Amino acid sequence: MLFHFDFLNWRRMIATARKEPDPAVRGYYLFILLVSVPIISSFHAVCFLLDGLLFPGLHRVRVKTPVFVVGHARSGTTLAHRLMSKDCGAGAAEGDDADTRRFSCLRLYEMYFPSLLQKKLIRAFFAFDRSALGGRVERRVRAWEDRHYAAVRAVHKMGLTEPEEDDMVLYYSCASGFWITKMPYMGDLDFYHVDRFAPRRRRRLMRFYHDCIRRQLYLNGEDRIHLSKNPVFAGRIEALIEEFPDARFVIPIRNPNETIPSLLKLVSSGWKRLRWDPERVSRCLRIMADQSFHTYTYPLEVLERHPSTPHAIIDYRELSGDPASAVERIYRQLGLPMTDTYRSVLAAEAGRERGHVSGHSYSLEEFGLEADEIRDRLAPLFDRFGWDDDSPAKTAAGPDTGQTSRHEVS
Secondary structure, three states: OOOOOOHHHHHHHHHHHHOOOOHHHHHHHHHHHHHHHHHHHHHHHHHHHHHHHHOHHHHHOOOOOOEEEOOOOOOOHHHHHHHHHOOEOOOOOOOOOHHHHOEEOOEHHHHHOOOHHHHHHHHHHHHHHHHHOOOHHHHHHHHHHHHHOOOHHHOOOOOOOOEOOHHHHHHHHOOOOOHHHHOOOEOOEOOOOHHHOOHHHHHHHHHHHHHHHHHHHHHHOOOOEEEEEOHHHHHHHHHHHHHOOOOEEEEEEOOHHHHHHHHHHHHHHOOHHHOOOHHHHHHHHHHHHHHHHHHHHHHHHHHHHOOOOOEEEEEHHHHHHOHHHHHHHHHHHHOOOOOHHHHHHHHHHHHHHHOOOOOOOOOHHHHOOOHHHHHHHOHHHHHHHOOOOOOOOOOOOOOOOOOOOOOOOO
C-alpha cells in the first residue's frame, strides 16, 4: 500500500539534467526534479498511507481479467480504447444494463491524484460545487481545459475527465514514459524496456501499478474490469502477464509508414523549446525509431510465447472503417459477451469515425527515414498484413475461444 518511487530513475534524470548545456533548460529541469517532484511525491505517499487506514476494504479488492490495449502510438490504441470505454461503467446509474457497467477506466485527473483519498475528496468537492455553487468551479476548470489542451486536441482528444494512458499514474514515481516528452534524452533515460529491468525492480513497479488499479476499482465498482490503453506498455508485456496472469490484450496494428513518422513528428515538435542542435535531435529520433520497430514486433513475440493468454490483433483499417464489426470481433476473441444495447452504441460511432480526418500531417523524409528501411525491418508484418497494397490481408479468423490464432489479422 506504500507509494512507489523509482530512485534509480530519479538520480539518472538529475544527472542528465545537470549536463544540459542550456542554463535555462538546466535550471528548469533541476527545479522540477529537486523541488516539485519531491514535494508532490511526498504528498502522494502520505495519501497512499492514509488509504490503507481509512479504507480497510481496499485490501480485499481484486483485479480480475484486466484488458490492456497495447500497440504503437498512432496505430489505433486510442480509438479502440475509446470505443470500448463506451461500455465503461464509470458514472453508470443503478439499474442500467449490466453491459454498460462492464469497464473501469482511469481518467486523466485520477492519474494526477492517484490515491483513493484524493479521488474521493475531489469527487465530493465537485458534487458540492454542482449542488451548492451551480457548477461555478467546474465551468472554470472546463474553460482552463479548453485553453490548455487546445493544440493537443487537433491530434488527440484530451481532457481531465477523459480516459487516458495508465502510464501517467506513474509520473510522480519517476517511472512514467511521459517523462521522455519533457526530458527527451533517448539513450540516457529508459522508461520503456521494463521487461529488461532487474526482477526485483520490475516487480516493485508492477505491484504499485496493481495497487493503483485496485484503488480505481474500489471507487468505480469491484465487479468491473479494468480497461487500459498504453502504447509504452509494449515494452512490458511480460511484466503485465507476470503481474496479471489472467490479463487479456488488444493489439491494434497499422501501417508503420504512417505511424512511425507520425510519432516522431509529435514528439519532436515538443522538443523545439530545448534548442538542441540538429545532430542531437537526429540521434534521439533515431533511437526512438528503433524503439518503434521493437514496439511492432515485441508484443506479438511475447503473445506467441504465451498462447493461452487471450488476445485480439486488430487491423486499423477495419477499426477505423467498420468499428462496430472490429469491436465485436475483439469482444468475441476475448470471450466478452456483447449486448444489443452496446451494439447500437457502436453503430452510432461508425459514422463519426468514417468522417474523421486527422489534423496531423507528416512524411518519412522529415526524419531521414526511408520506406525501404521500414519495409525491410518489418518485412514479415508487411507480408502478413498486406501493407504493400494498403488493403487488409485476407486470412482465416481463429476460433472464437477467447484468443486469436497466430494468423488472425483483423
